[in-house]
Amino acid sequence: xxxxxxxxxxxxxxxxxxxxxxxxxxxxxxxxxxxxxxxxxxxxxxxxxxxxxxxxxxxxxxxxxxxxxxxxxxxxxxxxxxxxxxxxxxxxxxxxxxxxxx
Numbered sequence: 001x002x003x004x005x006x007x008x009x010x011x012x013x014x015x016x017x018x019x020x021x022x023x024x025x026x027x028x029x030x031x032x033x034x035x036x037x038x039x040x041x042x043x044x045x046x047x048x049x050x051x052x053x054x055x056x057x058x059x060x061x062x063x064x065x066x067x068x069x070x071x072x073x074x075x076x077x078x079x080x081x082x083x084x085x086x087x088x089x090x091x092x093x094x095x096x097x098x099x100x101x102x
Contacts, residue, residue: 004089004100007059007069009082010041016078017055023076029068030061031100060100063088 011017014035021033036056043050061069063086070084092100
């Protein structure tokens with residue numbers, strides 16, 4: 001088994017999130033992709049203050065898969081600069097890690 005990561009990625013809507021989840025799961029780059037309820041994002045883009053409704057994806061995968069996940073997100077994401085933030089999991093139940101690894 002390996003180390004687990006959760007990758008955060010926002011998308012403009014649930015349909016985009018579902019399509020990206022399909023891409024990641026079909027490529028076996030992630031074991032699970034959870035779509036959150038709508039979130040409201042506030043940010044500065046190209047020098048201008050923006051607010052947007054988005055959906056947050058929680059992508060559960062092994063840390064060794066990060067590069068593949070990033071590549072697939074960049075290929076299929078509609079944003080010019082998508083959020084791709086990986087957090088290493090410090091504690092995880094052994095059965096869940098075994099499932100994630102399979």
